[in-house]
Amino acid sequence: MRNEQHPDVRELALLAGGDLPWWRKWQLTRHAKGCADCQAELGALKDVRREFARAASELPAGLDWQRLEFEMRANIRVGLAAGEAIRPREIAGRWDWRAGFAVAALATVVVTGWFLGRQNRVSTAPVASVQAGYAMAQSGSEGIEWKQRSGAVLTLMAPAARPVSYTVNTEGGLSARAVDEAGQITISHVQID
Amino acid sequence: MRTSVVTMSAVEPSTVNAEREAQDRFVQENLRRIFVLIYRIVGNVEDAQDLAQEAFIKALSRQEQLKDLEKAAHWLSRIATNTALDHLRRKGRVGFTDLEQIPERLSAATDLSPEQRVLRGEKRAQLDQALGVLTPRERTALMLRDVEDLPAEEVAEHLQCSKATVRSHIANARVKFKRYFEKGGRP
Numbered sequence: 001m002r003n004e005q006h007p008d009v010r011e012l013a014l015l016a017g018g019d020l021p022w023w024r025k026w027q028l029t030r031h032a033k034g035c036a037d038c039q040a041e042l043g044a045l046k047d048v049r050r051e052f053a054r055a056a057s058e059l060p061a062g063l064d065w066q067r068l069e070f071e072m073r074a075n076i077r078v079g080l081a082a083g084e085a086i087r088p089r090e091i092a093g094r095w096d097w098r099a100g101f102a103v104a105a106l107a108t109v110v111v112t113g114w115f116l117g118r119q120n121r122v123s124t125a126p127v128a129s130v131q132a133g134y135a136m137a138q139s140g141s142e143g144i145e146w147k148q149r150s151g152a153v154l155t156l157m158a159p160a161a162r163p164v165s166y167t168v169n170t171e172g173g174l175s176a177r178a179v180d181e182a183g184q185i186t187i188s189h190v191q192i193d
Numbered sequence: 194m195r196t197s198v199v200t201m202s203a204v205e206p207s208t209v210n211a212e213r214e215a216q217d218r219f220v221q222e223n224l225r226r227i228f229v230l231i232y233r234i235v236g237n238v239e240d241a242q243d244l245a246q247e248a249f250i251k252a253l254s255r256q257e258q259l260k261d262l263e264k265a266a267h268w269l270s271r272i273a274t275n276t277a278l279d280h281l282r283r284k285g286r287v288g289f290t291d292l293e294q295i296p297e298r299l300s301a302a303t304d305l306s307p308e309q310r311v312l313r314g315e316k317r318a319q320l321d322q323a324l325g326v327l328t329p330r331e332r333t334a335l336m337l338r339d340v341e342d343l344p345a346e347e348v349a350e351h352l353q354c355s356k357a358t359v360r361s362h363i364a365n366a367r368v369k370f371k372r373y374f375e376k377g378g379r380p
Contacts, residue, residue, distance in 0.1 A: 013367035017338065019345055019360055048371045052320070053339045056233050061317040063238065065225070072228070072246055073220055079250040080216070 016045035128168045132192040137174040139166045144176045156188035227273045234277040248273040274351050281329045323373045334362035
């Protein structure tokens, strides 16, 4: 580049801040070394840039920064609290995959338990009865009822409001099994000979 | 089977306190820088205060962005820049308010003599006037490049334009600035 071909001042402005591609930077720097006008222009642009960076990073003249800072920090805190209050809860967003897995496992256990419990559930209607001669053992809502043809009834009570499971065997026996609130297991067995 | 209902808070109190402390520290470390950045773009203390607060609230509403503090600071600058430019777009013009109009925020700098204060005030007034000569995008590009010291690529990301456009803004701004001070005084 010859001296009479001065670069555009905008390019010198970019050179002053190191904002040119390396090849163009090398060309212009080389030119400026041999050109007093461009060197002066470049120097002035560098001064302006430096002074701007210094002055522009200062606070506005006469500003009470401590007071303003305190006020702004308080306002930011209030703004965040207000935003938190109106924002819908995003609990799911806080859970990671492990929590999700735990919930899925728990749901599986609950559903399986419900399903298996359903298999063992006994209705209040008699579901099992054993009869031999004049006697009959029959499942009832409160346990095993042992009836005689004469009308006498003996009831082996199961714990109140607890599911009772009944088992009938081929030898004329009827068993009732129930678990009370304390975990106590009651088994009643009636065998008709 | 006995069913027990246990109610637990989703977030432990110690976690809440730690989050709040991190937020406070983040605000303290960046507030002055962000306020000055916005002030130089909008040229008005009142607006700069509101916009800086808005930028922090936007940034802190997304906790996950605070994990990497260096990235968070850049991200905050980006929010601040966009908030300031959006404000100017809405407002349609730039109003460089004279600080004398808001006396309740003014206080005399006690460490300076009256002469120094006058000189310093004059310089800053000149700077504000010179910034008023630039377009908002030129001002923003110059602030991000020369004050925030971001590379042109990042300035382009902040302004959502090409690197060539950023270079053009920066070159125009520096030349306008130089001419302004050549005519009227010095920065």
